Amino acid sequence: MESGLDFTIVKDNLLYFMIGAYPEGKLGGIALTIYLAVAACFFSFWGGLILGLMNVARNKAIRYASGAFVNFVRGMPLLMVIFWCYFLVPGLFGQPVGETKTVIIALSLFTSAYMSQIVKAGIESIPKGQTEAARSSGLKLWQVMVFVILPQGLRNMIPSFVNQFVSLIKDTSLAFIVGVSELTHVATQINNRSFVYPTEIFIFIAVIYFILCYIFTEFSRWLERRLAWRKSI
Amino acid sequence: MIRFEGVHKWFKKLHVLNDIHLHVKQNETVVVCGPSGSGKSTLIRTINRLEPIDQGKLVVDGFDLTDRSFDINKLRAEIGFVFQQFNLYPHLTALKNITLAPIKVRGMARKEAEDLATALLERVGLAEKRNVYPAQLSGGQQQRVAIARGLAMKPKIMLFDEPTSALDPEMIGEVLAVMRHLAHTGMTLVVVTHEMGFAREVADRVVFMDHGAILEEATPDEFFLNPQHDRAKQFLKQILTPMHCEM
Numbered sequence: 157m158e159s160g161l162d163f164t165i166v167k168d169n170l171l172y173f174m175i176g177a178y179p180e181g182k183l184g185g186i187a188l189t190i191y192l193a194v195a196a197c198f199f200s201f202w203g204g205l206i207l208g209l210m211n212v213a214r215n216k217a218i219r220y221a222s223g224a225f226v227n228f229v230r231g232m233p234l235l236m237v238i239f240w241c242y243f244l245v246p247g248l249f250g251q252p253v254g255e256t257k258t259v260i261i262a263l264s265l266f267t268s269a270y271m272s273q274i275v276k277a278g279i280e281s282i283p284k285g286q287t288e289a290a291r292s293s294g295l296k297l298w299q300v301m302v303f304v305i306l307p308q309g310l311r312n313m314i315p316s317f318v319n320q321f322v323s324l325i326k327d328t329s330l331a332f333i334v335g336v337s338e339l340t341h342v343a344t345q346i347n348n349r350s351f352v353y354p355t356e357i358f359i360f361i362a363v364i365y366f367i368l369c370y371i372f373t374e375f376s377r378w379l380e381r382r383l384a385w386r387k388s389i
Numbered sequence: 390m391i392r393f394e395g396v397h398k399w400f401k402k403l404h405v406l407n408d409i410h411l412h413v414k415q416n417e418t419v420v421v422c423g424p425s426g427s428g429k430s431t432l433i434r435t436i437n438r439l440e441p442i443d444q445g446k447l448v449v450d451g452f453d454l455t456d457r458s459f460d461i462n463k464l465r466a467e468i469g470f471v472f473q474q475f476n477l478y479p480h481l482t483a484l485k486n487i488t489l490a491p492i493k494v495r496g497m498a499r500k501e502a503e504d505l506a507t508a509l510l511e512r513v514g515l516a517e518k519r520n521v522y523p524a525q526l527s528g529g530q531q532q533r534v535a536i537a538r539g540l541a542m543k544p545k546i547m548l549f550d551e552p553t554s555a556l557d558p559e560m561i562g563e564v565l566a567v568m569r570h571l572a573h574t575g576m577t578l579v580v581v582t583h584e585m586g587f588a589r590e591v592a593d594r595v596v597f598m599d600h601g602a603i604l605e606e607a608t609p610d611e612f613f614l615n616p617q618h619d620r621a622k623q624f625l626k627q628i629l630t631p632m633h634c635e636m
Contacts, residue, residue, distance in 0.1 A: 289476035289535075292437055293490035293542060294466030303489060307480045 165353040166360045169346050173360070176337050184337035186364060192256070192328040192338055193368070196263035197321050203264055204271020209301070211276045222272065229269035234327055238262040242334045259331040267324050274316040278309035311383050318376040322369045329365075339364060390415045390546060390577050391436055396445035398431060398601075405431045406442070407601040415545075418578040420588040420609075423598035424624060429581045432598065433548050436579065437461075437468045450545055466494050469539025473551040475531040477523040477538070483510065484519040487538045495542065502541075509537035513567050529560025536567055547571060549580040585628060589613055597621045 166173070176184015183191070210222035229237065241262035246253050253261075282305050290300040332341035343361045347354050391413040398406035405428045413419050421429045434440040435447060438454050438461055447454040452464045477486050487506035491497040497505075510516050513533040523531055532552055539547055549568065553561040565587050572578055572591045582588065588595050588609055595612040597605040597620075604618045616622045 283476075285472060285474050285476035286478065288439055289470070289472060289478070290489075292439065292465055292468070292470035293538070294462045294494040295490060296462060299493055303493065304478055308478075311480070 161356050161359070162353060163356050163360070165346065165350055165356060172346065173339070173342055173364075176342055182337060185342045186339050186368075188256070188337060189325075189328050189339040190368070192260060192263065192331060192336070193321075193325045195260045196267060196324055196328070199260065199264035200267035200271050200320075200324065201317075203268030204275055207268055207272030208275025208279065211272055212279050214297075226269045226272055229266055234262075234266050235330055235333060237266045238330055238334060241265070255331075255334050255336045259328075259334065259336050263324060263327060263331075266327075267320060270320055271317070274313050274320065275309075278313035278316075279305055281312055282308050311380070314376060314380045314383070318373060321372060321376075325368050325372060326365060390417070390450060391579070392446075392448045394446040394448075396435065396442050396447055398435065398440065398443045405601050406435070409445070409603060411596065411603060411606070413577060413579060415577055416575045417593045418572045418580065418591055419594050419596060420592040421579065421581045421596045421598060422583060422585070422588065422624070422628075423604075427598040428601040429598050430550050431601075433550050433579055433581050436546070436548055437465050437470055439470075462494070466490075466542055467545045469536075469542060469544040469547040471532070471535050471539055471547070471549045471552050473554050475523070475528070475535045475555070477531055477535055479523050482520050482522055483515065483526070483534045486523070486534060487541045490538070491541050505541060506537070509540055510534070512540075513537050514563070527560060528556045529563045532556065532560075532564045533567055536564070536571075540571075544576075546577045546579070549578065549582065551581050551583070553582065553584060583628060585613070585625075597624065599624075 173185050175187045176182060178184065178187070182188075207222050207226065210218050211226070213219050213222075232240075238259060241258050242255070245258050245261055279301075286304055286308070287300055290304040291297075295303070328338055329340040331338050332344060335341070337345070339361055343357050347357050391411070393409045393411040396406055396409040397404070407428075409432065411419075421432060423429050431440055435442050435454070436449055442455065445455075449464060450467055452459055454464075477483075478489070481489065484503060484506050487509060488497075488499070488502040491502040491505065492499060507516065507519060510519055513536060515530060515533055515537075518526060518530065518534070523534070526534065536547075536552075552568070553564050556564065561584070565584060568578070568580065569587070569591055580587075580592075590609075592609050595605075595607060595609050596603055597612065597616075597618070599620045605612065605616060605621045607617075612621070613625065616625055
């Protein structure tokens, strides 16, 4: 065996790593990974927010329903959730949904469950006096939430959101299990074709995942600084 | 304006309000005092139903608070509440702290609400702080903004729950001055406080509470010069001694 690494295989397949078989075939590779992550990020943010709010609702039935969902999803490996969605969702809709959408649904459900607990903790971290002051001025409960609690709570939640979304970016790699040609899937394909350079290929995609997560973390830091309202004391 | 008739409240087994009878008339200033844990904060918090009562009758501005069918927010809009810990919204400027409720509850136009808030900030002596966040204000300034926030709803009643207890001594005066001014404008005020100087000067009546019950209700002169109840005498002795320490 030769010594040293040879990244020619990466260089030769760079475009395939980037966009998969697109435009002749489906979009894949890094582009698809980003697409999965962004879409699931969007849906799980709103899903987590809604579930989190349900978790602190005054109505017991709503609280129990969301609690049961969260416990159920948290108790399953993500791989299982993806499989479940893969086999169940088409049945629910009565027609094929497509692997990509299925994976987005699975990732969103899974991440929403975790996000909801961050939202819940964030809401509960705001001192009771804030709610009392707002309620005393005649604001309705939902107004208290929207204008007083969430603006403070969401900002406190940003670091935990970042953790969750970084996990989400990496979790997209599990989509390869149902044949979605995102970055890991593409890497496996290329590796199966050559069989000679697994080290190079998997070092390359590790670096790509790292860069994606790093960019996202930096963006969040910037966002956090921008939203800082305690400018100086 | 505010009428308690045989009001009781329990926290678990603790009897925090015990057969309260009290009538606060319009334009009256009533000061509630008593040792800590006597139920005075709970009493004032029942008036806008931050604490619901368990038994008896409580009528505020014509609304029966035991009646669950009316919209409590309508009543709360008519009652300003000032807290010991100020409870300003830290994510909003002084101005926005004041305009939030008038805009969202009263449906006031933003411009009108901002003019009102500016006028109120001027009145509490903080005109130049309108765009400043609460964290950049001193305790006394925060409390004055909180009072302006309460006044912005043009309330019929203002409630003060130990408004100066969390303040450094040198800031108490500025807050009391604003409250004194309010009392002279003829607003209905209920004030829980240990500031006996304020009570003596401004109150129409002083209510003394201990262990959840009202032990004494009198004019300031009667209360300070000739307290009837032993607990009241003891309380006054402790609180009026210059070097008193909290027991």
